Amino acid sequence: xxxxxxEAFSDGVIAIIITIMVxxxxxxxxxxxxxxxxxxxxxxxxxxxxxxxxxxxxxNHHHLFQAVDRVNGSILWANxxxxxxxxxxxxxxxxxxxNHFAPLPEALYGFVLLxxxxxxxxxVRAILAHHGRDSRVATALGSDFKGKISVVxxxxxxxxxxxxxxxxxxxxxxxxIMWLIPDRRIERRLAKx
Amino acid sequence: xxxxxxEAFSDGVIAIIITIMVxxxxxxxxxxxxxxxxxxxxxxxxxxxxxxxxxxxxxNHHHLFQAVDRVNGSILWANxxxxxxxxxxxxxxxxxxxNHFAPLPEALYGFVLLxxxxxxxxxVRAILAHHGRDSRVATALGSDFKGKISVVxxxxxxxxxxxxxxxxxxxxxxxxIMWLIPDRRIERRLAKx
Amino acid sequence: xxxxxxEAFSDGVIAIIITIMVxxxxxxxxxxxxxxxxxxxxxxxxxxxxxxxxxxxxxNHHHLFQAVDRVNGSILWANxxxxxxxxxxxxxxxxxxxNHFAPLPEALYGFVLLxxxxxxxxxVRAILAHHGRDSRVATALGSDFKGKISVVxxxxxxxxxxxxxxxxxxxxxxxxIMWLIPDRRIERRLAKx
Amino acid sequence: xxxxxxEAFSDGVIAIIITIMVxxxxxxxxxxxxxxxxxxxxxxxxxxxxxxxxxxxxxNHHHLFQAVDRVNGSILWANxxxxxxxxxxxxxxxxxxxNHFAPLPEALYGFVLLxxxxxxxxxVRAILAHHGRDSRVATALGSDFKGKISVVxxxxxxxxxxxxxxxxxxxxxxxxIMWLIPDRRIERRLAKx
Numbered sequence: 001x002x003x004x005x006x007e008a009f010s011d012g013v014i015a016i017i018i019t020i021m022v023x024x025x026x027x028x029x030x031x032x033x034x035x036x037x038x039x040x041x042x043x044x045x046x047x048x049x050x051x052x053x054x055x056x057x058x059x060n061h062h063h064l065f066q067a068v069d070r071v072n073g074s075i076l077w078a079n080x081x082x083x084x085x086x087x088x089x090x091x092x093x094x095x096x097x098x099n100h101f102a103p104l105p106e107a108l109y110g111f112v113l114l115x116x117x118x119x120x121x122x123x124v125r126a127i128l129a130h131h132g133r134d135s136r137v138a139t140a141l142g143s144d145f146k147g148k149i150s151v152v153x154x155x156x157x158x159x160x161x162x163x164x165x166x167x168x169x170x171x172x173x174x175x176x177i178m179w180l181i182p183d184r185r186i187e188r189r190l191a192k193x
Numbered sequence: 194x195x196x197x198x199x200e201a202f203s204d205g206v207i208a209i210i211i212t213i214m215v216x217x218x219x220x221x222x223x224x225x226x227x228x229x230x231x232x233x234x235x236x237x238x239x240x241x242x243x244x245x246x247x248x249x250x251x252x253n254h255h256h257l258f259q260a261v262d263r264v265n266g267s268i269l270w271a272n273x274x275x276x277x278x279x280x281x282x283x284x285x286x287x288x289x290x291x292n293h294f295a296p297l298p299e300a301l302y303g304f305v306l307l308x309x310x311x312x313x314x315x316x317v318r319a320i321l322a323h324h325g326r327d328s329r330v331a332t333a334l335g336s337d338f339k340g341k342i343s344v345v346x347x348x349x350x351x352x353x354x355x356x357x358x359x360x361x362x363x364x365x366x367x368x369x370i371m372w373l374i375p376d377r378r379i380e381r382r383l384a385k386x
Numbered sequence: 387x388x389x390x391x392x393e394a395f396s397d398g399v400i401a402i403i404i405t406i407m408v409x410x411x412x413x414x415x416x417x418x419x420x421x422x423x424x425x426x427x428x429x430x431x432x433x434x435x436x437x438x439x440x441x442x443x444x445x446n447h448h449h450l451f452q453a454v455d456r457v458n459g460s461i462l463w464a465n466x467x468x469x470x471x472x473x474x475x476x477x478x479x480x481x482x483x484x485n486h487f488a489p490l491p492e493a494l495y496g497f498v499l500l501x502x503x504x505x506x507x508x509x510v511r512a513i514l515a516h517h518g519r520d521s522r523v524a525t526a527l528g529s530d531f532k533g534k535i536s537v538v539x540x541x542x543x544x545x546x547x548x549x550x551x552x553x554x555x556x557x558x559x560x561x562x563i564m565w566l567i568p569d570r571r572i573e574r575r576l577a578k579x
Numbered sequence: 580x581x582x583x584x585x586e587a588f589s590d591g592v593i594a595i596i597i598t599i600m601v602x603x604x605x606x607x608x609x610x611x612x613x614x615x616x617x618x619x620x621x622x623x624x625x626x627x628x629x630x631x632x633x634x635x636x637x638x639n640h641h642h643l644f645q646a647v648d649r650v651n652g653s654i655l656w657a658n659x660x661x662x663x664x665x666x667x668x669x670x671x672x673x674x675x676x677x678n679h680f681a682p683l684p685e686a687l688y689g690f691v692l693l694x695x696x697x698x699x700x701x702x703v704r705a706i707l708a709h710h711g712r713d714s715r716v717a718t719a720l721g722s723d724f725k726g727k728i729s730v731v732x733x734x735x736x737x738x739x740x741x742x743x744x745x746x747x748x749x750x751x752x753x754x755x756i757m758w759l760i761p762d763r764r765i766e767r768r769l770a771k772x
Binding site for chain 2: 013
Binding site: 007008011012014015016018019020022023025027028029032033034037048051055058059062063065066 | 580581584585587588591592595596599652655656659662663666667669670673674677678681682683684687
């Protein structure tokens, strides 16, 4: 099976998630001065954060499938599973943003990110199982260090959220920055071959 | 006519249905503890179920059109007819989920699934009529056993919903599991040719 | 310029219009019997009508661009103009459906259909101007009889809406049926060449 | 890396922004005469303006990527940055439209347009850095006069909004008209090569 439709469908779902999220910021009806915008500051920041996170996943998804040659049923379902958890990001961000990073909402946010990271990891495994250990995508991915370390970071952040909201939040930002750096490994190795 | 735009349009419509459905889960405003999340449990489960059902249809649509060579006006309209019934799934799921699987909502849910199954069957017929009995897609599809048995199951479930909500619900889950198993027939036969 | 992105963008916009429209049918909160569904009957029928209309435009758009070889700036803007009027269909349908085909809402509905028909006509002209009178698309389109007669029908329907809602509504249905018949001319002539 | 998915994802996001914006015009519930439509006139005009602006960006994006051969991580992120600011256009337009072009909403509208213009400029730079000064896209773009002059215009309009709403609004319209003229430079130069 060719990968074209899986990419097109994923693009559609991720485009809707990332856009709807920003459009949910509602026009204030109270006034036309800066005071009317101030209550939106928290919501705006949390949407910027989620925009970056969803952008990161789209970017990595794009890099990953550059090296994929063909797909099968397992890859289709592993991809749908990833899209499901990504579609939970707006809910988790909204709850966390509205409640100023209270412990449970912050932990739920981390849980959704953790499930998305695990889903991405499963997707990578499904692709490697279909292409073999000596394939172009296996060579390009290497040890998948980022994928593994993200899961470890989120597992640490979950209990931390109930102790210090800053520590847990800091870990989320750290993971975002780590992923924000584009995966030059794949670009480089694809360029070589 | 090439099949590219039919696939792209279907991907767009299905991506919107599956994503909007999940985004309809609203952030709770009452608190930041587990009690605030509890009322969402029922809605969440019903959306997971619908996510799986829409995912199944996208998956089968993808498998089916792998083997399709060209489309005509009948196939375009049979496909739009399928998309129409799929777009009714969120409404039916929402009504059933909010009313804890009451008889009429559960029967309506089954009715929408029945109409989607019939629409899929009509789509398969339109494709076979255009490609001929000896075509690659006819060979790949075989007897279309799953399509026929689904219609039979739903016809049984409709009156059952008014007698036992568990029996009808169980049939829906059964059909979902049956379809969840990827259609390896098509994959296998395409691989051969 | 290639036509690929114009088709993809149009597919996206039309997919959103057709899907959002159906999703706007809200779950009833009053009960779980047939009486709870009855108030939705009018809204449901009007959405079915709009689904068919938008489906017709997508179908014709698809047929039309099959025969198009390349696009320019005028075609891009003529296409955006068509998409703008199509995006007004949900508003007009909603107003007409909620008010049981009252004169002004019914006339507004006809006005939006008229503007969409004119926009489609302008798009066809822009394509012919870019391809020339002897091109494949010019041969395939022939005299564009349907496009011209639709505009005439809508111009008749507008004043009629203030006299008899049945007459105006009948004209809308007539035009829909006329377009529902797939444009076999293009299919046939493309098959020949 | 090929540019296909970047184009598809951008098409998806821009299609959602442009469509959702128009669909936000709500059906009036007060009556079925012209008086019921009158309050919508302001909102309708502001949505038409935004439809044109988003249409311009899609058009220019399309023209720009016609000449692009390949993309890298920087281009992906520069593109996501542009999409982020475009996704703020509906919010800014809504606030400005509802408040009859009051100073602060009008300045915020200009600010969002300014950020989108800067984001487009950064995207062009990222593309040129990846393709080199002698590439086809560099030749096609020329001096990028429109991109630079837009930024200057918006910088003038921002303080003007607090002095005269007509002057600032006039500048926005002026920039829109300037961009509305299709970028024939790229079309012409691509046609030559």
